[in-house]
Amino acid sequence: MKKQKIAIGAFAIVIVMSLAAGCGSNDKPAATQQPAAQQNSGHDMSMMNMPKEDPMPMMKDMDKALQDMVKQVKAGQTMDAQRNAAQLVSTTDKVMPHMMDDSLKGQLRKAAADIKDSVNSGKTDPSALEGKVKAMQDIMKQTTTHLQSMSHN
Ligand SMILES: [Cu+2]
Structure with missing residues (x-):
């Protein structure tokens, strides 16, 4: 015992x-x-007061939100599409502090807002949305290239 x-x-x-x-x-x-x-972070990062996080996963989240949203619009899943459109805008906001190109920032913000407005209007024409999605993808590509030109440790 x-x-x-x-x-x-x-x-x-x-x-x-x-x-x-x-x-x-x-x-x-x-x-x-x-x-x-x-x-x-002695160079750009501290100067810009950037959050100490890697923005690349955010770009992936943004891409996923966009792709899911397109599928949901096509399937008529409006509520889900609106949720992902909001997600798209919020990931865009998270990436903003990492960007140092004001013109590109403006383009990215506008492209995401255009998509959100269009999806939130409820009467989204998938073919009209296609142009906005293409524009967004193009700007996202430029953003990724821009972000890769900086070091994020
Ligand atoms: Cu950064």
Whole structure:
């Protein structure tokens, strides 16, 4: 009986220790990464007050929202299409602080807003939307190229 209790006690200590170690190892990389990121952001990033995050996944989210939205408009799923149109605009807003080309920013913002307005009007003609989607995709391509010209650590 006593031996069993000791064994359980020892087992519990091992679990607690491994949990503590797990937490510690999770904290450490985050703590050591931050000063490194600040050092690397000595040029454009700090000047522009950019959020310390990679905008490339945002471009992927934007592309996905756009593609899903097109499918939903074609399928007559208006509510879902409107949700993705809103998503499209909000990802655009997230990417904005990373862009340093005001003209391109304006184009991107306008293209996303045009699509959202069109989808929100409820009577979206898929063929009319096609032109706006093509314009958006073209601007997104330019944005990706623009963002790749900067370093994001
Ligand atoms: Cu940036």
